[in-house]
Structure formats: C-alpha cells, structure tokens
Amino acid sequence: MATRPPSAAQLKYLRLGRFQPGGKLPLFDPNGQQISKTVIRSCLKKGWVRTWFDNPIKPDWLVCKLTEEGVKMVDKYGDRR
Numbered sequence: 001m002a003t004r005p006p007s008a009a010q011l012k013y014l015r016l017g018r019f020q021p022g023g024k025l026p027l028f029d030p031n032g033q034q035i036s037k038t039v040i041r042s043c044l045k046k047g048w049v050r051t052w053f054d055n056p057i058k059p060d061w062l063v064c065k066l067t068e069e070g071v072k073m074v075d076k077y078g079d080r081r
Contacts, residue, residue, distance in 0.1 A: 005077050006048070009039045014048060014066065018074045023066030025049060040064060048073055 006014060013035055017025035028034055040062045043049045048070035052063045066074070 014074045017066045025064045
C-alpha cells in the first residue's frame with residue numbers, strides 16, 4: 001500500500017526534528033509561532049511522530065519525536081518545498 005507523501009506543512013514540521021537529539025520536535029517554529037495541532041495530530045496518525053512525554057504544566061501541548069518512518073519521510077521528501 002502506497003503512503004501519500006507529507007504535505008508541505010507536515011514536511012516542514014518533520015524536518016525540524018531530523019537532526020535534533022532523539023528526533024525531538026519543537027512546539028514552536030523558528031519564528032516563535034506554535035506548531036499547528038492539526039499538523040502534529042496528522043503526523044501522529046500517519047505514524048511519522050510519536051508522543052515523547054506528557055507535559056504536566058501544559059497538558060494540551062503535544063511533545064513529540066520522530067519515528068523511524070518519520071525520518072524516512074524527511075530523507076525521501078526533504079528537498080521538496
């Protein structure tokens with residue numbers, strides 16, 4: 001079964017964790033804007049990221065890290081804009 005490539009927004013998010021220790025993904029983009037929960041949830045659903053831990057101070061924040069499949073997506077489509 002073929003997997004659809006990530007959207008531009010998903011790929012942009014996934015790229016942020018590609019070279020971070022443990023594949024940790026940020027909660028905010030380089031401009032300080034919070035990453036869309038829709039984008040994060042869609043990446044969770046596709047299996048490209050997984051939750052890393054629950055944040056007791058901000059339980060609505062989704063702290064995630066890349067999965068092996070997420071790394072493959074970045075490596076395969078990383079040069080796409």
